[in-house]
Amino acid sequence: MTATVEESTSQTAREGDQLSRSRARRREILVALGFIAPALFLLGILVVYPMVYTLVRSFYNAPGDEFIGWDNYVTMFTSDSTFTAIRNNIIWVIVAPITCTILGLIFAVLLDKIRWSTAFKLIIFMPMAISMLAAGVIFRGMFQEDPEIGVVNASVVAVKSAFSSQAAFPGAKPRPDMGVTEEGGIIVTDDSVTPGTSVTFPLVGVRADALGEDPTPASGPPQPADAEVTGTVWLDFVRGGGGVNGEVDEAEAGLGGVLVHAVADDGSVAGSARTEPDGTFVIAGLADGEYRIALPAANFTEGASGVPWLSATFITAVVILSYVWIWAGFAMVMIASGLSATDRTLQEAARVDGASEWKVFTRITAPLLAPVLVVVLVTLIINVLKIFDLVYVIPPGNAKPAANVIAVEMWTVSFGGGDNQGLGSALAILLLLLVLPFMIINVRRFREERRR
Amino acid sequence: MTAPTTERPPTTPPPQAGPPGKRRTVPQRILGFFSKSVVNVVLLIMALMWVIPSLGLFITSFRTVGDASSSGWWTVVTAPAQLTLQNYTDLLSNSTITSSLLNSVLIVVPTTVLVVLVGALAGYAFAWMEFPGRDGLLIAVIVLLAVPLQVALIPIARLYGWLGIFGSIPGVILFHVAFGLPFAIFLLRNFFTQIPRETLEAARVDGASEWRIFVRVILPLGAPAIASLAIFQFLWTWNDLLIGLIFTNAESQPVTVAIQSQLRQFGSNIDVLSTGAFVSMVIPLIVFFAFQRYFVQALLAGSNK
Numbered sequence: 001m002t003a004t005v006e007e008s009t010s011q012t013a014r015e016g017d018q019l020s021r022s023r024a025r026r027r028e029i030l031v032a033l034g035f036i037a038p039a040l041f042l043l044g045i046l047v048v049y050p051m052v053y054t055l056v057r058s059f060y061n062a063p064g065d066e067f068i069g070w071d072n073y074v075t076m077f078t079s080d081s082t083f084t085a086i087r088n089n090i091i092w093v094i095v096a097p098i099t100c101t102i103l104g105l106i107f108a109v110l111l112d113k114i115r116w117s118t119a120f121k122l123i124i125f126m127p128m129a130i131s132m133l134a135a136g137v138i139f140r141g142m143f144q145e146d147p148e149i150g151v152v153n154a155s156v157v158a159v160k161s162a163f164s165s166q167a168a169f170p171g172a173k174p175r176p177d178m179g180v181t182e183e184g185g186i187i188v189t190d191d192s193v194t195p196g197t198s199v200t201f202p203l204v205g206v207r208a209d210a211l212g213e214d215p216t217p218a219s220g221p222p223q224p225a226d227a228e229v230t231g232t233v234w235l236d237f238v239r240g241g242g243g244v245n246g247e248v249d250e251a252e253a254g255l256g257g258v259l260v261h262a263v264a265d266d267g268s269v270a271g272s273a274r275t276e277p278d279g280t281f282v283i284a285g286l287a288d289g290e291y292r293i294a295l296p297a298a299n300f301t302e303g304a305s306g307v308p309w310l311s312a313t314f315i316t317a318v319v320i321l322s323y324v325w326i327w328a329g330f331a332m333v334m335i336a337s338g339l340s341a342t343d344r345t346l347q348e349a350a351r352v353d354g355a356s357e358w359k360v361f362t363r364i365t366a367p368l369l370a371p372v373l374v375v376v377l378v379t380l381i382i383n384v385l386k387i388f389d390l391v392y393v394i395p396p397g398n399a400k401p402a403a404n405v406i407a408v409e410m411w412t413v414s415f416g417g418g419d420n421q422g423l424g425s426a427l428a429i430l431l432l433l434l435v436l437p438f439m440i441i442n443v444r445r446f447r448e449e450r451r452r
Numbered sequence: 453m454t455a456p457t458t459e460r461p462p463t464t465p466p467p468q469a470g471p472p473g474k475r476r477t478v479p480q481r482i483l484g485f486f487s488k489s490v491v492n493v494v495l496l497i498m499a500l501m502w503v504i505p506s507l508g509l510f511i512t513s514f515r516t517v518g519d520a521s522s523s524g525w526w527t528v529v530t531a532p533a534q535l536t537l538q539n540y541t542d543l544l545s546n547s548t549i550t551s552s553l554l555n556s557v558l559i560v561v562p563t564t565v566l567v568v569l570v571g572a573l574a575g576y577a578f579a580w581m582e583f584p585g586r587d588g589l590l591i592a593v594i595v596l597l598a599v600p601l602q603v604a605l606i607p608i609a610r611l612y613g614w615l616g617i618f619g620s621i622p623g624v625i626l627f628h629v630a631f632g633l634p635f636a637i638f639l640l641r642n643f644f645t646q647i648p649r650e651t652l653e654a655a656r657v658d659g660a661s662e663w664r665i666f667v668r669v670i671l672p673l674g675a676p677a678i679a680s681l682a683i684f685q686f687l688w689t690w691n692d693l694l695i696g697l698i699f700t701n702a703e704s705q706p707v708t709v710a711i712q713s714q715l716r717q718f719g720s721n722i723d724v725l726s727t728g729a730f731v732s733m734v735i736p737l738i739v740f741f742a743f744q745r746y747f748v749q750a751l752l753a754g755s756n757k
Binding site for chain 1: 584
């Protein structure tokens, strides 16, 4: 109906219509430009122009008055601090996104099996809301080396001492000229003994707090049997003076829990024992021969101590851990929503057909999730490449060089006292180049989605 | 989910229950071992590991410097008397921190409003208007989504110096807006394209101007997406450290910058650090718990930032 009406309109009317239509079209374009103009203006001035400027600037020297070609880029890969930064960024990109994604995947899959899944989601996701600065303060506190203050080392020390009954008498030394000497931390008898004899280890320099509140008085060595060596390890010192050096006097304290070795001629340990609270020990079952009796160095080292988490060795691991604490929740939420969007009937059908849970996961769930996993990984990689706040906040001064990443180095070089904006620009361009492949992935994904 | 567990009761394995195809493989046994109770325990441990860090900071913020530097926060379990509000009263009478909190608000609110407004205008144009170069510009926006803001720091510091706004709050706001826009445009455009064509056509046939359609149709219908974006941008800007570090000075610094300046003496400043960090967390946490649904939606809708 309408078609016939339109066909019957006159030629002139159609031309006029076209004219007004093109005028209307032009107006439409102008209106559209009006809508996008503020955004284009801001993006142009504050994002696109700076990109070009930074690219050009990266070929100039520190003050920016001399063109130096690729020099900044050469410096970037040859200077120690920038090279550490680049190496650490590589570690970050390999470790952090994958850890977050795997944790997120595990959480998302297991969420179905618990009743308090909403609470769990909130707990894991909550760190996403707080600043990386706050997260940094939190983690720096947690990983303090002193086990009295840092919760991580407090746990480490608790576990360590729970698993060892090792006594610790740091600083203990043999009393000189009493037949025992110290060799490289080991306290050992000067002469060899045969089974059936007794030895004494008069020690000094034991800290009062290592003895405990109420130390057991030392006893003389037990009577040795044929295949035994007996002895006493004690603190040969009477508070307030008195007593005979090298002899077990009444008021002297026994050192309990000390490991004692009987070392054969060839250096092998033929027998061992631990001292009783009164300091006595009995090494039994020794064959005929000559032995030197030794107290291994482990008796005299400090007790279980904390791990220096914030030192150069561990700092990157700790900072990455804090990142995982923040971003695992993101991965979990993304993957969980991807899971709920997948068609559950497929999984159910496979289960009815007798497929194992593992098969259902690897053959059906995981392939269905693949696009979500790619999105999560790409997002995290882009994010990790630019990591700044955590690395800036967590490491104490002496560990900062070891924890360096590109974004922090870029800040240090151009604003934090380095005063070399040429090198800073080159580092910024390096970041841009590293992000580039993932930009392309994003654009491709967008195009594919639109085609659908 | 429950079907397979009820199918095979663990105590009695009657031979006729399992058809030959249902023989339990090794991985299946491992998964079987991961019965509900084990899952519950594992997730409970994980949840604890996720809570303890924040809990530690929270408790530390109620302890004196002396206590915090001589014993761990967990000792409050045996000695709860050591808790004090002193740090908080100190912090609130510390004018550096209070004025930085105000600065944070003065930076975050205009940023959020501007990002939403400018982003919505452009998002609508990209979704429903025809203009030359539209697709190319849209691709450009997606490319800009991933641009590291480091590439803009040096030129913009120079530009701001030249304009005389270096160190001022408007300068910080403009930077945040510019780098928030690609995400805003992308998110809102995607949402606006889902608005039914008929709704818009009806308004256009009625002779409504594009501006009128934008205000009366797009903004109300797009409210959920706009809320998501606003929450996201609010948190993003509030939590920023780098931009504030470079583009603000002692008068205009946001709370994150004020707190980080105390980091050099971590141990002796732990009172300001823990309390300040916790105060800086309170506002994002309130926003997060009140609007977490929108926040999650924003992440789901365009996760490239």
